[in-house]
Amino acid sequence: MKRNGRTVLIALEIATPFVLVTLYALWAAPRDSFFFPPLGEILAALRADWFGERILSDIWPSIRRILLGFSLSAILAVGLGFALGLSRRARIATAPLVEFFRALPPPALLPLTILVLGVGDVAKVLLIALVCLFPILQNTIAGITGIDPTLRETARMYGITRRGELLHVVLPGALPAIFAGLRTSLSLAVIMMVISEFVAASNGIGFGIWQAKRLFDIPLMWSGIIILGILGYILNMALLQIESRVLAWHRGARKAAE
Amino acid sequence: MLAVEQLGRDFGAVRAIAEISVTFEPDRFTCIVGPSGCGKTTLLKCISGLLPPSRGRVTLHGRPVTRPPREMALVFQDYSRSLFPWMTVRDNVAFPLRKRRDLDAAALRELVEESLAAVGLSDAIGRYPWQLSGGMQQRTAIARAIAYQPEILLMDEPFASVDAQTRADLEDLILAIRRRYSMTVVFVTHDIDESVYLGDRVVVLGPPPTQVKEVLEVGLPAERDQITTKKDPEFLRLRSHVFANIMNREEQG
Numbered sequence: 001m002k003r004n005g006r007t008v009l010i011a012l013e014i015a016t017p018f019v020l021v022t023l024y025a026l027w028a029a030p031r032d033s034f035f036f037p038p039l040g041e042i043l044a045a046l047r048a049d050w051f052g053e054r055i056l057s058d059i060w061p062s063i064r065r066i067l068l069g070f071s072l073s074a075i076l077a078v079g080l081g082f083a084l085g086l087s088r089r090a091r092i093a094t095a096p097l098v099e100f101f102r103a104l105p106p107p108a109l110l111p112l113t114i115l116v117l118g119v120g121d122v123a124k125v126l127l128i129a130l131v132c133l134f135p136i137l138q139n140t141i142a143g144i145t146g147i148d149p150t151l152r153e154t155a156r157m158y159g160i161t162r163r164g165e166l167l168h169v170v171l172p173g174a175l176p177a178i179f180a181g182l183r184t185s186l187s188l189a190v191i192m193m194v195i196s197e198f199v200a201a202s203n204g205i206g207f208g209i210w211q212a213k214r215l216f217d218i219p220l221m222w223s224g225i226i227i228l229g230i231l232g233y234i235l236n237m238a239l240l241q242i243e244s245r246v247l248a249w250h251r252g253a254r255k256a257a258e
Numbered sequence: 259m260l261a262v263e264q265l266g267r268d269f270g271a272v273r274a275i276a277e278i279s280v281t282f283e284p285d286r287f288t289c290i291v292g293p294s295g296c297g298k299t300t301l302l303k304c305i306s307g308l309l310p311p312s313r314g315r316v317t318l319h320g321r322p323v324t325r326p327p328r329e330m331a332l333v334f335q336d337y338s339r340s341l342f343p344w345m346t347v348r349d350n351v352a353f354p355l356r357k358r359r360d361l362d363a364a365a366l367r368e369l370v371e372e373s374l375a376a377v378g379l380s381d382a383i384g385r386y387p388w389q390l391s392g393g394m395q396q397r398t399a400i401a402r403a404i405a406y407q408p409e410i411l412l413m414d415e416p417f418a419s420v421d422a423q424t425r426a427d428l429e430d431l432i433l434a435i436r437r438r439y440s441m442t443v444v445f446v447t448h449d450i451d452e453s454v455y456l457g458d459r460v461v462v463l464g465p466p467p468t469q470v471k472e473v474l475e476v477g478l479p480a481e482r483d484q485i486t487t488k489k490d491p492e493f494l495r496l497r498s499h500v501f502a503n504i505m506n507r508e509e510q511g
Contacts, residue, residue, distance in 0.1 A: 148339045
């Protein structure tokens with residue numbers, strides 16, 4: 001019964017996009033609209049351009065920017081989150097700053113980074129890193145301050161060294177929250193990649209979409225949007241896979257608590 | 259020898275513990291019993307070195323205790339919050355032993371397995387705490403404490419959150435462990451029957467600001483039994499005596 005329910009859910013997940021795409025194809029085919037081209041033209045552009053030479057010239061540079069920016073911010077934010085999570089004073093001192101950056105719409109930083117850092121790859125990576133920093137930072141702090149004090153007292157009672165406590169008690173205890181931050185930041189990374197490539201770039205998926213729009217190559221623009229969606233989906237699935245491995249205990253514990 | 263010397267503890271302006279002096283002789287089982295909110299946990303935390311006292315001090319072999327000493331292990335009341343959910347039962351028990359240089363891998367493994375066998379958990383060694391019942395989780399915490407090979411075992415209302423039958427099992431388990439390993443036990447409880455059933459000695463605390471009301475020697479044979487011991491006239495005499503003392507009532511008959 002349970003297994004059956006699972007199969008139904010997976011079938012639904014696969015079927016829904018197919019139904020939507022088919023509906024679009026049926027709707028667009030007889031119209032021959034300029035802005036909503038027939039599905040065949042979009043798929044042709046997808047195959048010829050995006051799965052052709054653009055894999056190396058546009059898709060790969062975008063992926064690289066996302067991964068570099070995201071990893072950089074993950075390392076910085078978890079490190080900084082540890083420092084702030086463990087010290088109440090540092091937390092109080094930096095709270096207004098963290099809150100300010102969190103409230104700021106991320107694209108607002110774009111003009112600033114273009115002025116200061118330019119339009120190169122480094123600038124894009126740093127912009128992505130800067131924007132991704134705050135969700136991970138906030139979640140890391142929340143994860144550390146939320147650890148049950150009894151767990152840390154247990155570690156102290158049994159003579160666990162400071163290093164052992166940080167590595168084997170504080171880090172695993174904060175990991176569920178850290179992953180929540182990583183998920184938020186990963187989607188922000190994709191958004192910032194696209195925006196920064198719209199504004200100033202000579203390659204990338206965002207650049208490709210913008211260029212196609214300027215050249216009125218509408219099928220190419222649509223296929224670029226599809227590529228972005230697929231990329232975001234794959235990245236998110238990859239992170240969820242890592243999370244379900246690293247946090248298997250957490251899922252089990254939560255199920256047991258229900 | 260473990261000694262609490264004129265110990266007092268305040269929380270802000272609130273005087274939780276007024277003054278307590280009590281000594282714990284080696285290999286004796288002392289139960290500390292008192293009304294709820296009388297600062298039993300606070301006292302135990304001060305003894306363990308987790309909480310600094312406001313006045314007085316705790317000494318172990320004449321040296322003041324300022325942080326948790328190697329000679330002590332503590333079993334917390336809330337097992338679900340003191341076991342690490344990301345570690346298996348084996349890793350939870352082995353975790354405090356990771357810096358023990360006198361144990362090689364094989365000796366460590368044996369120690370962990372023997373401790374788990376002593377609490378009857380050999381079969382659960384590879385499971386996670388959240389896969390176990392409450393009683394089994396507390397057994398894991400007890401195994402962790404005995405694997406640490408302490409001189410002094412501190413227990414903070416360890417059986418307060420399990421059902422009555424599990425509780426009786428765990429009481430007998432702790433008596434068996436105590437016979438097998440020589441340890442000084444300091445056992446905090448709010449349950450008067452439990453304190454008389456387990457202890458060689460019962461320390462009765464009053465309401466806050468807390469002081470020691472009375473120290474009673476338990477004149478029961480070393481072998482205890484849930485049915486016969488609890489019918490023993492000495493048991494019945496002691497439990498009504500402690501009850502009357504805690505409830506501030508005159509003893510009847």
